[in-house]
Amino acid sequence: MPGRVVTVERRPRPRAMDSLGALAILRGLAVTSRHFFRNLWGFLRGRPTIFTINYPEEAQQFAPAFRGMPVLVEMPDGKERCVACGLCEWACPVDCITIYPAETHDEVERYPRVFDIDMSRCMFCGLCEESCPEEAIVMSDRVAIASTHWRGNVWHKQDLLVPVGDLEKRLGSIRRGYDTRASEPAVERESA
Ligand code: SF4
Ligand code: SF4
Numbered sequence: 001m002p003g004r005v006v007t008v009e010r011r012p013r014p015r016a017m018d019s020l021g022a023l024a025i026l027r028g029l030a031v032t033s034r035h036f037f038r039n040l041w042g043f044l045r046g047r048p049t050i051f052t053i054n055y056p057e058e059a060q061q062f063a064p065a066f067r068g069m070p071v072l073v074e075m076p077d078g079k080e081r082c083v084a085c086g087l088c089e090w091a092c093p094v095d096c097i098t099i100y101p102a103e104t105h106d107e108v109e110r111y112p113r114v115f116d117i118d119m120s121r122c123m124f125c126g127l128c129e130e131s132c133p134e135e136a137i138v139m140s141d142r143v144a145i146a147s148t149h150w151r152g153n154v155w156h157k158q159d160l161l162v163p164v165g166d167l168e169k170r171l172g173s174i175r176r177g178y179d180t181r182a183s184e185p186a187v188e189r190e191s192a
Helices: 015-044 087-091 127-131 164-183
Strands: 070-074 097-103 110-118 137-139 161-163
Touching: 070 164, 087 097, 087 127, 127 137, 137 164, 161 164
Parallel strands: 070 161
Antiparallel strands: 070 137, 097 110
């Protein structure tokens, strides 16, 4: 049975829409031109205002709240702070953390014999950092993590360790977050 043919009438575009589109283009051009001439003027005066970084010679400075590559905190004695509890591995929504725990010689604490993160799967959500009870894994400001082979994206413990002194900015940001949350009034649960 042949299908029913329905003729749809398309209403002509109102002229006002066309003029709004043209206006938006003109506004965009005006913004682009303003920045161009402002930067040109700064360049001519020897004080460029262009926000350009000569990467990789210059590194971008990120805010403490920035979430780059997750790294492991290395204590001054050269050991990891991680106690291999596995909470970050459990919390990671994409299962990109692999931990094999082992016991320390005093058999009191554990340490990660293997601690791998597959950066090709990491989505920088920061849940590993939030779940860690030891402040042992933190989101760093590292962003240069590209690799030409998938194996190169699996970062091992020795690659992930960063001296605690280099992570103070981020650790301070995390602690400020704890303080802010602690000072917020508790939300009462609604009774069912
Ligand atoms: S940042 Fe998110 S995705 Fe990446 S390792 Fe941590 S929990 Fe997993
Ligand atoms: S990094 Fe933190 S959460 Fe993950 S295993 Fe180590 S101590 Fe536990």
